[in-house]
Amino acid sequence: MINTEVGQQQGRARRVVRDAWAMTTRNIAHVVRSPEEIAIYFSVPIMSVLVFGYVFGSGMMVPGGGSYREFLVPGVFAMSMLYGMGATGTAIAYDVNRGVVDRFRSMPIARSALVVGRSAADVFRALLEITALVVCGLLVGWQWHRGVGNAVLAVGIVLMLRVAITWIGIYLGLVVPNPDTVGIIVFPLAFPLTAVSNVFVAPELMPGWLGTVAEWNPLSATVSAARELFGNPGVAGDAWVSQNAMLMAIVWPVVLTAIFVPLAVRRYQRLSR
């Protein structure tokens, strides 16, 4: 009896993984079949590096000194993770709007497969983005200074943020019924979050209260941690949250994921109302 139960448990666990993997490969196939979409998608972060690095960069100050472009690139990594929310949300909303989700839901597959597969595929896509940004960064004079191990760790920290953001995006895509609307509402959400953070400007240079908001911005923790691991300029402020950026770069994504995974899953199950 117990053996059968264990067998069933194992079978179910294997099925959850298998179904999520099938969905992941589906979403990756989407990327492969529509490269023009990803090209447009890459253009925003790459443009940010160029515009901020060369146009505004000459007027920018880095606390503690150092190259502004070296300061900027880890910020753009995190920024592009945030903007990925739009693509995730749109893709989910599009699926739900089409009959294809009805087909998935009427099939004997794990309920989590669609959302987990979306999250996994978008993290994979983020890896492509980061690769493109690393190349772009190297071209404008950015480098990692503390060895490959720390650089890989920094990328891991950035990807952790992306995991959290895919779940926010999935929730958004399930709440907002229209795929076009999802894409539109992400910008007014993401733009102030990027501006009021340490992505482009050090919070110490902002008015007091705004600086505090910027320091507590989850994006800032990831950016500070990445700068530290890459050995890029940008001395952290005196506030507790800035002094513990590495810790917060892990805590923030974990907390956000823990909030938005159940919200998204519950929302997905409520499609049957």
Place this chain on the structure above:
Amino acid sequence: MTDLAIVAEGLHKRYGETAALDGFDLPVPAATVHGLLGPNGAGKTTVVRILATLLRFDSGRATVAGYDVTRDAAQLRGRIALTGQYAAVDEILSGRQNLMLFGRLLGLNKRQARQRADELLEQFDLSEAATKSAGQYSGGMRRRLDLAASLILTPDVLFLDEPTAGLDPRSRNRLWDAVRAVVGAGTTVLLTTQYLEEADQLADRISVMDRGRVVAEGTADELKAVIGEDRIEIVVHDVADLAATVELVGRLTATEPDVDFDNRRISAPVADRITALTDVVRAVHDHGIAVEDVGLRRPTLDEAFLHLTGHSTIRVDHGQMTPSHRQEGAIRP
């Protein structure tokens, strides 16, 4: 007692103030095709969504393939397939990638999924378009791909929700052939449609649905016995002749004709087209009734409704001359 593949009893489903289903009953014997015929908004899609475990209902009971649709939903999903009103395929993936994805999700390994995908592409005449994005398929091709995706594993029960809505006649005929091929394999099919002809072509039995409930149920022949395969329609010149003409047409066709008083139009189902036409034309001529128009035509779904429900799908058009034309449940055996 025959095995019932689908049983729905007293299903109720409300969306706010609107009752989408209002005491819906449906028994479907295994390995038969059952047509659910009704206009937009009758509740057909709601029924399919409930039976395919996609939608909860407020009260009633439903089992499909022996499984309770609520309690045993997880097991039931392994036995059913759904081909929706809107082609439920991934539009970015190719036809083959779609079938392989669904095959993988159904537990086939990569090689099996690939093999089954190629068989189905061949069977549904999609081999040439195998690598094209489904988004670039024509409407008919997409419906065929959708149907193919439902047949990767042979389902016990297949739901076809308006499978040919919006297709041209040629594509429709091809899809019908595909559906007929499926039925031989022992699969029970629940088909929803707005077309009388489609139900007639495919279904063993037909339930006519109106306002969330079944208003008539029977074989296509039983339905036709009430609706009439063809109708004779006659428009008299003078309203004074209307009563006499109704009496004549009624006697010659052995029916109670529908009367559109405002347009002085009388229509009645006919068994033998030409005999009926000749008889009626001769009779009105003999009685010296001036006629503006007379002809034969196929019944519309609207007329079927008028007969079965006493109200039209488009407008309520009570015939003052024949208040008893309502034939509630007349064909329920």
